[in-house]
Amino acid sequence: MLRQVKSGGHFIAEDVVKNRYQISLDNLFLVLPYCDEIFIYANSSIAPELIFQLKDNCITQFSEFLPSWCEKILNNLRNLGFEKIF
Template identity: 35%
Template sequence: MKIFTIIGGVNGVGKSSLTGILKALRNDMGIIIDCETCENADPLSADCLEKGIDFTEETTLSGKKTLKTIIAAKEKDYYIRLYYVAVSSAEESVRRIENRVSKGGHNIPEEDVKRRFSHRYDDLLTILPYCSEVHFYDNENGFEEVGEYGNGTLTVTAEVPPKWLCDIKNLI
C-alpha cells in the first residue's frame, strides 16, 4: 500500500517536531518534505507520486497545493493519512516561531501566521473528506493525541479536549 502522510497545522505548532517523533515510531513515512522550507517541494511530491513512493509533507494546509496533491495521490491509489497538530492561539504560534528564530530557525511573518490561523478550520475541513485516517494532536504542553477521524466521524479521545478540537467537532 502506497501512503501519503500529511503533517498539518498552522505555522509554529510543532509540525517538524511531531514529524521527528513519528519518524522514530513508524517505518512508513517515506521521503519527508517540509513545504515551508523546501524550495523543491512540488517536484519532490510529483516525483514520489509518479514513482509510487511513500512520502510525507509538512504543511500549513493553506492554499490549494495540498488538496491538489491529495487528489493526485487518490487517483494513484494512495492511502491518505493526516496528523493534525494545533495549539490554542495564533499568539502561541507566533511566540513559538520567535523562539525558533532566536535559536537560528526560519521565520514566518506574524501577519501570515494570523491569517492562516483564522482560516485553519476551513483549510482542514477542505481536505478531511479525502483522508483515510486522521489523528489530532494538541501541542499546548507536549504532544497529546486528542482525537481521531474516520468515516465522517470525529472521535474525541482526550478526557478534557482542547477548545480547538471541540470547535472542529462542531463544524463536522
C-alpha cells in the same frame, strides 16, 4: 511562540500565526472528503498530544479535556454528519 524563539527559532508575527491557523482550519474541511482518517493534535506543549481521530464518520476523542479551539472544529464536524464516540 516564545518557546520557539527561546529555543533558537525565528520570530513570527502574531497576525501571521492567526492567519496560518485559519487557513489550516479551512484546509481541514476542504480535504476531509478525500481522507480515510484524520488525526488532530494539540502542539502547544513539548510533546504533541492526540486530541481526536476522524474515521468512518466517527470522532474518537483521546484527550480527557479538549482545548477551546477544538470545540468549533467538533461542532462543524457534527454538522457534517460525524458522530462523536469516546
